[in-house]
Amino acid sequence: MVHAGAMDVGHRLRGEGYRLTPQRQLVWEVLRAAQHHLTAEEIHERVSATVPDFNVASVYRTLTLLSELGLAKEVRLGEAHGHWEVAHPDDDFHLVCRVCGSVDHHQGDLVERVRLHLSGGHGFVAEDVDLVVHGVCAACATVGART
Amino acid sequence: MVHAGAMDVGHRLRGEGYRLTPQRQLVWEVLRAAQHHLTAEEIHERVSATVPDFNVASVYRTLTLLSELGLAKEVRLGEAHGHWEVAHPDDDFHLVCRVCGSVDHHQGDLVERVRLHLSGGHGFVAEDVDLVVHGVCAACATVGART
């Protein structure tokens, strides 16, 4: 599978009959440039630095479109609002630190195991496995142990 | 671990210095009686059948309290609104059918495996493992295969 980050949005969009607008391109670039998850609001802020009266509604519209194309994905980490990121290969999950709020990505065969487990018998066809682990990250755990 | 469903809310509440009100008791009972997840709105509806001008705000306040006591838990299944359920033992996860919308609980050692996997080396202390699998349930898959 080609990593979504390497994708050329322009081609993808036009290929599906959509237009490539500066707004869409910018949202995509902001998303790719970010090391961590962004809320729609954060994306809006960042793109606004370049395009002054860029509208939040367009952020949402673009994000929805990108996720339909499989380029972006919304992740829900327990909060009310969603976070967005470039679509990752699906053996990827999130570690959310309760103390510092950091969100780490983690790869492993866990998601694959879930799939395997489910395919064994009870007929549920797994399409999307969302695994979010809340806890305390290594850094915070070390600090906490000292107190 | 004692299953939360067997808990006496009255004792728990008073034990922690809270009062047992009919509203709280009813929310808890509705939650226990429900076989599946409920939204705050649904809980409100059901309790309103007994207590006419029962307020939504109280549903939220009660749910927050119950979750602080570890009796209830909010689950996010990808939708904007949350769902609530009686707190389950933590080796429990959700299978959400994209076709019929049904949500099934599933038990397994998967969550335990995640814990184990994480404890092996990189220091993240897992406290809450949330696993949600989206896909197609057995019933819908069978029907779909026929078409």
Added chain:
DNA sequence: ATCGGTGCAAACAATTTGCATTAGA
């Protein structure tokens, strides 16, 4: 020249909060 995309503002939905009143302990 089209028609899809954007900005804007208003609409929405879910949840929270301030405050006066009510009712558990």
Added chain:
DNA sequence: TCTAATGCAAATTGTTTGCACCGAT
């Protein structure tokens, strides 16, 4: 009695939508 909990209504927050104008193809 005394303070916590409720009802109510208004405020927030995150997201969506209708519509006239604009601009990518």
